[in-house]
Amino acid sequence: MSVRSHVEEAAALLDDAARSQRGIEQFAPGHFTLDEAYRVQRALIRRRIERGERPKGIKLGFTSRAKMIQMGVDSLIWGLLTDAMIEEDGGAVDLGRYIHPRVEPEVCFLTRKAIDGPLTALEAADCIEAVAPAVEIIDSRYREFRFSLEDVVADNCSSAGLVVGMWSRKLDGLGNAGVRMQFDGRDVQVGSTGAILGHPLRSIVQASKLLHGAQMALPAGSLIMAGAATAAEALPAGVHVRCQVGSGAASLGCVE
Numbered sequence: 001m002s003v004r005s006h007v008e009e010a011a012a013l014l015d016d017a018a019r020s021q022r023g024i025e026q027f028a029p030g031h032f033t034l035d036e037a038y039r040v041q042r043a044l045i046r047r048r049i050e051r052g053e054r055p056k057g058i059k060l061g062f063t064s065r066a067k068m069i070q071m072g073v074d075s076l077i078w079g080l081l082t083d084a085m086i087e088e089d090g091g092a093v094d095l096g097r098y099i100h101p102r103v104e105p106e107v108c109f110l111t112r113k114a115i116d117g118p119l120t121a122l123e124a125a126d127c128i129e130a131v132a133p134a135v136e137i138i139d140s141r142y143r144e145f146r147f148s149l150e151d152v153v154a155d156n157c158s159s160a161g162l163v164v165g166m167w168s169r170k171l172d173g174l175g176n177a178g179v180r181m182q183f184d185g186r187d188v189q190v191g192s193t194g195a196i197l198g199h200p201l202r203s204i205v206q207a208s209k210l211l212h213g214a215q216m217a218l219p220a221g222s223l224i225m226a227g228a229a230t231a232a233e234a235l236p237a238g239v240h241v242r243c244q245v246g247s248g249a250a251s252l253g254c255v256e
């Protein structure tokens, strides 16, 4: 009889919670270390890959003060994206796939080179093929979105869905572009891309260090979600969401 490690056990619990849309209690304090939490995250993604999903890139979390304050967590975290998380820009999202989804306005990068070592800001810019406005749909597998840093890391940083708008090759002005998230044409969050680590390109620098620390590389053609520029908003049924970054936008409607 094989006894599953507590890392595999936690990955199975979180994976089942996502698939059944049933939230679970957060783990007891000290249940796992941060290092083990990242191992849970990888085990979780392995299960998805075994079911046929394909790796698509990475996302950063808590890169803005607004998000850290909202969730009471003060360290940058990162998670892994798969193709199954991508929702169509301008399409309708089936809320039945989620537990208690929230949306946040983001900047998404597409890489043109592999990232396989720590980068400077200048090198980071050289790795980018294009940038797009994006909406991230986060959905904690923990009841009431309550978690510790280790819990949220184990839960793949609440990753659930993402909508990527039109790609642009222009990175000028990205350090201070207006960000606006609207529900049915009404502003629910406004901010600036400068809220993301001072400049969203810094998220690529951070990502390169995190990847290096984890002895991982990111192939060319990957997506990197830079982290929300503002706090997240609960996603109610029936609203149309639009996230504008500078002059570009990504949007989605939701159906139940």
Ligand code: OOG
Pocket (backbone or CB within 6 Å): 060, 061, 062, 063, 064, 067, 071, 104, 136, 138, 139, 140, 152, 157, 158, 226, 227, 228
């Ligand atoms: C964790 C995910 C944080 C971001 O962009 O900061 C995140 C959460 O808030 O549930 O995605």
